[in-house]
Amino acid sequence: MENFDPVAAWAGVLRTHAAVLPKLERALAPTGLPLTWYDVLLVTNAAPERRLRMTELGRRAVVSRERVSRVVSELERAGLVERQPNPDDKRSSYAAITTEGRRRLRAAAPIYLAAVREHYLAHLTADEVRVVADALGKVVQAEEA
Structure with missing residues (x-):
């Protein structure tokens, strides 16, 4: 271990x-959902009332905070998300997944999960997956605090 380069x-x-993301994109291509769309739909669908304030979506989605507004606009044009005014704060709005957005997400999920298994999880043992998840989780927790 003393010769290990951190x-x-x-x-x-x-x-x-860099190696895995393009393969996930290709796997999702037949669904018509780019990976950024899938991510935003997944995060929005998992939120209470299936909606998030745009600022919170920017924090939770893997898409950069700068790009989240553009991705939501694309999803809105596709009928998969709708913006809703925030009654408590007129300066902000919610992104809410639509019924069609939920349908498309459910249809794409098995394809996405199969690609994650094939191109990432298949190369690791269960113990390695736990170690990676724990280690990277520590970094995320510290940096997002």
């Missing part, structure tokens, strides 16, 4: 991301 762990995260 930067290799970071490089591994970046290289894994």
Whole structure:
């Protein structure tokens, strides 16, 4: 372990991301949902009342905070999300998943999960998955605090 380069762990995260994401995108392509759309729909669907304030969506989605508004606009044009005014704060709005958005998300989920299993989880043992999840979870918790 004394010859281990700690930067290799970071490089591994970046290289894994670069290797796996395009394969997830290709797997989702037949569903008509780009990965960014899938992510925003997934996060919105999991929220209370299946809606989130745009600022909260920007924090929870994997899409950058700068891009989340554009992705929501694309989803809105496709009829998969709707913006709803926030009655408590007129300056903000909610992104709410529509019935069609939920239908498309449910249809794409098995394809997405199969691609995650094939291109990521299949290469790791259950113990490795736990270690990676725990370790990266610590980083996310610290950096998002």
